Amino acid sequence: xxxxxxxxxxxxxKQVPDHLLEILSQEAQLNIYGTNTQLFAVGDTLKTFYLxxxxxxxxxxxxxxxxxxxxxxxxxxxxxxxxxxxxxAIASYTAVCQEPCEVITLQGSRMLALFEANxxxxxxxxxxxxxxxxxxxxxxxRMIMKTLEExxxxxxxxxxxxxxxPVY
Amino acid sequence: MVEIKDLKxxxxxxGLSDEILEQIVSVAQMETFGExxxxxxxxxxxxxxxxxxxxxxxxxxxxxxxxxxxxxxxVPGQTFGVSALLDNSxxxxxxxxxxxxxxxxxxxxxxxxxxxxxxxxxxxxxxRVVEKFKIRMNRHTSxxxxxxxxxxxxxxxx
Numbered sequence: 001x002x003x004x005x006x007x008x009x010x011x012x013x014k015q016v017p018d019h020l021l022e023i024l025s026q027e028a029q030l031n032i033y034g035t036n037t038q039l040f041a042v043g044d045t046l047k048t049f050y051l052x053x054x055x056x057x058x059x060x061x062x063x064x065x066x067x068x069x070x071x072x073x074x075x076x077x078x079x080x081x082x083x084x085x086x087x088x089a090i091a092s093y094t095a096v097c098q099e100p101c102e103v104i105t106l107q108g109s110r111m112l113a114l115f116e117a118n119x120x121x122x123x124x125x126x127x128x129x130x131x132x133x134x135x136x137x138x139x140x141x142r143m144i145m146k147t148l149e150e151x152x153x154x155x156x157x158x159x160x161x162x163x164x165x166p167v168y
Numbered sequence: 169m170v171e172i173k174d175l176k177x178x179x180x181x182x183g184l185s186d187e188i189l190e191q192i193v194s195v196a197q198m199e200t201f202g203e204x205x206x207x208x209x210x211x212x213x214x215x216x217x218x219x220x221x222x223x224x225x226x227x228x229x230x231x232x233x234x235x236x237x238x239x240x241x242x243v244p245g246q247t248f249g250v251s252a253l254l255d256n257s258x259x260x261x262x263x264x265x266x267x268x269x270x271x272x273x274x275x276x277x278x279x280x281x282x283x284x285x286x287x288x289x290x291x292x293x294x295x296r297v298v299e300k301f302k303i304r305m306n307r308h309t310s311x312x313x314x315x316x317x318x319x320x321x322x323x324x325x326x
Contacts, residue, residue, distance in 0.1 A: 061309070063317055071309065086299065092306050119287035126294035131254045133301035138260055140308035147315045149231045 002028040002104050010051045010104070011077045012128035020121045023114065028104045039081070039095040039103075046084040046091050048105050052076055055101030059093045072136075073098065082129040084108030085115075170196040170272050178219045178272065180247035180296070188289050195278040200270045207271075208249060208263040213256045216273045217249045223269030227261045241266070250297055252276035 004021045007013050007028065013021065030053070033039065040046060042061060050057075052074055059072045059080060071093055074080055083089030085108060115122035172189045175181045175196070181189065198221070201207065208214050210230055225242040239261060242248065248263060253276050283290025 061313065063313055069313065069316065083302065086295070086302070089302075092309065115291065119291045123283060123287045123290040123294055126291055126298055127254070130294055130297045130301055133298060133305050134251055134254055134257070137301060137305045137308055138257070140305070140312050141260060144308065144312050144315055145229060145231050145237075147312075147319065148237075149233050149235060151315075151319060 001026055002030050006030070006053060006104060007051070009053065009077055010079055012079050012082075012132050013051075016124045016128065020118075020124055023118065023121060024106065027110055027114070028106055031103050031105055033097045033101045033103060035097055035099050037097040037101075039097070040091050041094045042091055044091045046081050046089050047108050048081055049079065049084045049108060049111065050081045050095070051079045051104040051106070053102040053104060055103070056098040057101060057103075058096050058098050060096065061093050079132065082132060085111055085125060085129060087112060170198050174198070174221065174272060175219075177221070177245060178247060179245045180219065180250070180300070184292070184296075188292060191282055191286065191289055192274070192279070195274060195282060197273045197275075198270065199273055200268065201265050203265055203267050205265045205269075206262060207265065208259045208261070210260065210262045211258045214249050214252045214259050215276050217247065217252055217276060217279070218263070219247045219272040219274075220244050221270040221272060223271075224266040225269060226264050226266050228264065229261045250300070253279065253294075253297065 002025050004018065004025050007016075007021045007024055013024075016024075028051075033055075039050065039057070040048075054076055057074045057080065058070050059074065060068045060070045063069045080095060081091070083091070084106075111125070115125070170193050172186060172193055175184075175189050175192060181192070184192075207216075207218060207225070210228075220242050222244050225248075226238055227240040227242065227248070229237050229239050231237065242263075249259075251257065251259070279293075283293065
């Protein structure tokens with residue numbers, strides 16, 4: 001169990017009403033992880049949703065055998081592993097603590113059961129996750145556009161540039 | 169007037185129950201726009217979700233260096249502007265009708281109001297948004313890595 005005040009520090013939960021945070025606080029656990037702890041790796045089935053209270057977690061993928069790319073360095077208020085809230089989701093990056101971290105965790109299977117029983121909670125959390133994905137998508141799209149602008153010749157390596165747009 | 173059968177032709181709506189579609193129809197409008205009408209302007213906030221019924225739409229993006237890139241040409245059945253459901257962040261592209269277009273439009277404010285009166289529908293719709301966004305986000309990551317792997321500075325190191 002964690003305090004509601006701790007949950008309110010998480011960006012994606014800022015719009016969630018108190019009575020729902022109360023439910024989440026009963027399910028949540030506070031964990032401390034040491035530097036270099038790997039929370040999950042690319043290809044793992046995600047079972048846990050992580051909410052950062054303190055510290056720094058790097059999200060990375062291997063570019064080549066010798067080069068890892070850090071996609072993001074997450075700090076207090078950020079969350080990751082939200083795919084655990086979608087059944088059977090696989091991690092697309094590796095998450096590693098860069099320093100000692102204080103992290104709230106929610107078990108995916110338990111949350112999915114709660115979603116069935118409480119659609120209001122489900123709606124608010126899914127809205128939070130969608131917003132988080134949108135911000136990440138926009139950020140990545142801007143990075144790609146900037147790279148393509150500086151090096152137009154790279155466009156030939158991206159054969160599905162239309163997928164930069166949010167069209168479904 | 170929009171009917172359930174119209175929504176069923178939209179990819180984003182496929183698989184949703186008739187019960188949910190009936191609710192969405194109640195806030196949907198069918199509109200026709202002339203050639204060269206700008207539906208969404210880059211960097212401006214948006215408050216409508218668009219579903220293309222007939223016609224063609226170009227999605228353009230102006231880069232920070234003021235170059236305009238056409239990213240996509242939309243065909244009937246496709247949906248855009250879904251982000252209007254989330255926040256007031258500005259659009260990342262401009263949407264222009266390449267010819268006369270008929271679209272189903274949904275007001276994000278009305279849809280969000282609907283979700284708050286029926287959270288189960290809201291959950292199902294948001295879950296759909298999350299799944300679509302996740303696939304797209306992973307694709308963005310791959311595109312970014314592809315461009316990075318071929319970047320002259322990285323090639324020099326690898």
